[in-house]
Amino acid sequence: MxxxxxxxxxxxxxxxxxxxxxxxxxxxxxxxxxxxTNDIIQVxxxxxxxxxxxxxxxxxxALDADSGYNDGSTNLVGNEKALPxxxxxxxxxxxxxxxxxxxxxxxxxxxxxxxxxxxxxxxxxxxxxxxxxxxALGSVNGIPWADATAAQRNTWNAANSDRVLYGADIGNFNATVSTALGNITAEQTLNKAMVSKLKRIAQNAVTVNGDGIRPYVYGEDEETFVLFVGTGPYRDLKLDLAQEHADARERGRNNPLFTGTTSLYWDGVVIREIPEILGLGGVGGEGAQVSPIYLCGAQAxxxxxxxxxxxxxxxxxxxxxxxxxxxxxxxxxxxxxxRQGESDAKDWGVVSGFVAAASDE
CATH class of the missing domain: 3.30.2400 (Major capsid protein gp5 fold)
Structure with missing residues (x-):
């Protein structure tokens, strides 16, 4: 056999x-x-x-809704809307x-x-x-952040001014990236107010006849964004949310305050710790350490x-x-x-943020 x-x-x-x-x-x-197309990272x-x-x-x-619909008083032929x-x-x-x-x-x-x-x-x-x-998250029009020139960063910054946040204040924005980063002071670490601001920026971002950056949709109609952050910003946000977790959540293994979980949640935003997202060094005001953070919606x-x-x-x-x-x-x-490859190319589903990272003391 x-x-x-x-x-x-x-x-x-x-x-x-x-x-x-x-x-x-x-x-x-x-x-x-x-x-x-609903996934944050589409494969x-x-x-x-x-x-x-x-x-x-x-x-x-999205098709333009601001111009109104046809109520039957005029011909629809010849008045169709172009699909962007x-x-x-x-x-x-x-x-x-x-x-x-x-x-x-x-x-x-x-x-x-x-x-x-x-x-x-x-x-x-x-x-x-x-x-x-x-x-890819930190890239500047397809160029890694570290490899991009100052001019290339400034071009990306200008085109994406409606979806970038420097520190805690929209007023920190400057057409020159190095100046905008220098406006971030050491106390402008990631907190719950900043998470909410990033979400509002995503919702109000200029899109093609749309309603802002499209969030990830789950369940029947629940919407969320995901914020990817490094270890420093995650630690700072966890400290800022400590009272909320203590007051509103049970004490135990499901409370991020007492565990080493890698996710937080605030104002409809999931905050995910990615330790490998590194800081940019002391480029902030008076040498403050600055870290990038990325709020992502669908097809980011x-x-x-x-x-x-x-x-x-x-x-x-x-x-x-x-x-x-x-x-x-x-x-x-x-x-x-x-508009990939153009000087006014916009990031489709990402809001980029830059925050100070507190010391480890």
Whole structure:
């Protein structure tokens, strides 16, 4: 009797699919990712079944309601309303890395080598995805904040003046980003009033014949925004909300005041701690430390995959002594913009904030 033996290729393929699912799940942004236009981070997998190096996410603005409707007294023919539309193109690129195990540490089998590096590669891929999402949130017209020139930052700042907040006061805004950051004083740390102000900015932001930045909708008609913040601003807000949590919530494991939870909630806004969102340094008034924060609505970011994560093995093995295992994927992550590539491009679903971060004392 001959028993069926599953080939190594089939085992590797099964492992690849599980690897992709696990590393995305481990990312703190995962709960905000989905394929719907309602999701904060919209995922597009179209290119996994097609050829191409980019994918365009269609953007459709709201029809103008201010001009009124046709009451039947005039012809509708010739008076139709144009549907505002645009598209954001996400460029796809290669993401890959690898590790090597020698024969003294692992059996000389491709499948065993893949399993040996599995946890390390899963964590590394997760970190790359997380870091790219953070970089996209802080990008200036597609350019990472750290790489953008002062002129490029100022151009982005001017176009997005209706969806940016420097410190606690809208009056801190200045056409020159460095000046606006310098207007942030050390006491302008993140607090509940600032969270509410960010929400109002999102609701009042100039959109194409619309009603502000579109929030994430859950349940029947509940709306919310998500505010991603670093450790310093999160700590400051938690302290500011301490009395509210003490007065309005039960004392126990479900109260953020007594736990190390990574989420807070205020005025219809979920505040999510992302420790890897780093500060900008002492660019505030009198050297105050400043950190960026990002209030996001629907379709704030776009993630496009042309090839989901697959494992790879090293061909050069030094006569069977060394065995390398790696991963590779084709994807792109960008902040969605209306009029992408133009000088007046607007961030589609993000309100950017900059706040002082209190010292650790």
């Amino acid at each position: 001959a028993e069926t033996i599953i080939s190594q290729a089939n085992r590797a393929k099964q492992w690849d699919a599980e690897f992709f699912k696990e590393y995305v799940r481990a990312n703190r942004f995962k709960r905000y990712m989905g394929t719907s 597009k997998n179209n290119l996994t079944k097609k050829k191409g190096d980019a994918i365009t996410i269609p953007l459709v603005g 539309n645009d598209g954001h193109r996400i460029q796809i690129g290669v993401v890959r890395d690898a590790t090597v195990v020698n024969v003294e540490e692992e059996q000389a089998s491709p499948f065993d080598v893949r399993n040996a590096g599995r946890d390390a590669l899963k964590t590394l891929a997760m970190r790359y995805l997380r870091n790219d999402i953070i970089a 970011l776009g993630v496009a995959w042309a090839m989901t994560t697959k494992t790879t093995t090293r061909k050069e093995d030094d006569y069977g002594f060394r065995h390398g295992v790696g991963f590779m994927e084709l994807r792109g992550i960008e902040k969605i913009q209306w």
